[in-house]
Amino acid sequence: MEFLKRYRLLWIFAGFSVVAAVLRPDIAPRLWQNTASNFLEMLAVIPPIFVLLGLLDVWVPKDTVMKWMGDTSGIIGVALSIVLGASSAGPLYGAFPFAAVMLKKGVRLRNVVVFLSAWATLKVPMFLFELSALGPRFAVTRWLLNLPVILLIGWVVERSMTAEQSESLRDQATALAG
Amino acid sequence: MFTYMMYGLAVFALGASWVKDRQRSRQALRKSWRALNNMLPEFTAILVLVGLVVTLLTPETISRFLGDNSGFLGMIATAFVGAITLIPGFVAFPLAATLLDHGAGIMQIGVFVSTLMMVGVVTAPLEIKYFGKKETLMRNGLSFLLAFAVAYGLGVLV
Incomplete structure (x- = not known):
């Protein structure tokens, strides 16, 4: 039942x-x-994604993650989020459990949203496909135009949340992270 | 190809972890299973829904639909199709190229590609489960609106 x-x-x-x-x-x-x-x-x-997630969760200390991608990580945190998201492969739903572990480890909300958006639109494997199908001019221009867009989205989403809202979001994701 | 790389990475990482600390590795695998189990109800539901949407909105249907629409209204229609469908890049990009060959505008294709990648109506139940309604609505809504800005930029620059 x-x-x-x-x-x-x-x-x-x-x-x-x-x-x-x-x-x-x-x-x-x-x-x-x-x-x-x-x-x-x-x-x-799915299997390798979740095995890696579990390993990340037990081996990577929260302090380290917070230092590089947390509230005071500044431009480095944003850059890391973009690199992590863009070097991924697979559909967007594969990013959700990763983002949940990131939130659990104390990654700043803005960076998590940038990571999700980078995963969605800047993924390198997909970019290579776009390059061959639509040509370098289209693909490169789109990639570059999307870069400021995802930064803006991350910033606006974070700004729109009250402190309680972001805290409950973090709790919700943490509970699902395993 | 990338799947093989993920397997290689996972096997290597698990092996290294196992050698270093068995107890901790077991704990990691338990966490993996719990995280997967938490996601499974919405995840399986989405796979079924995607199967249905992909079957109904074939590339032929999409191109017929987009072929008749042009201008700004056409762009809006294209944006909605992109937001609803969830088709892999290796299907979407050749489709976009064909549409361009058949006279679709750069802006229209730009908005289609952008919403296709960034807006996930079908995956929204899962995103809501993880990050709540507000994040889901904001991220998808902003992605939808800004897809038009990206498309406009593409129209001017390409």
Whole structure:
């Protein structure tokens, strides 16, 4: 029962898919194929990410993280967030558990949001793809234009939160970090 | 390729950790499992939803939809399509290139690529679970709006 309740969002979305497959039998095989390949991709990508997360959590001391990426880390903290986010691979949802561990370790909220945004839009593996598909002029210009944009987003998100709000955000993420 | 690198890194790091301190390594793996287990309900739900969205919004559907729209309204429509869909880069970029060849504007493609990468309507339930409604709304909302600024810059510079 507890299990059914915990996964209720899954049952709801699975319900959507079943309805779609019944209404449009022609797309049902592709729907099944796409969903199955999503799960297979997750099974392939997820294990090393979480092993590394657990190791980071026990081996990297909070003081060190706070010194380099915490409240007083300044431009170095921002730069590290960009480098970490941009050197990642994989879809954005892979960044959430990482960001949760960062928050747990005392990384400044602004830097966490910059990290998430850099992961979303500055990822080097994806940039290489963009380079070959859309050409260097487009790809490089977009990458450079996005840089100030993600700094702005990090700054505004942090500024918009009251002290209590950022604290409860940090608590929420910490609870999920494992 | 990058997945293999992640596996290599994880195996190496776990090996080093195991040699140094077994007890601590076990603790790390327990944390890994707990973190994964916390994420699993929303995560599996999103994988199902992405399967549905990708099936309904095929590259052909998207290009047909975007092909008929141009100008500022077209840009807004494109931004919404980009925000809702979650398709991997190796599908999205060739699609964007094809759209450009078929006469779509640089700005339109810019806004599509930007929202595609930065705005995640489908992944919002997971983001809310981790960072709350306010962060999710602010980050996605700002990314959506600023995608237009990026697109405008691209239109002027490229």
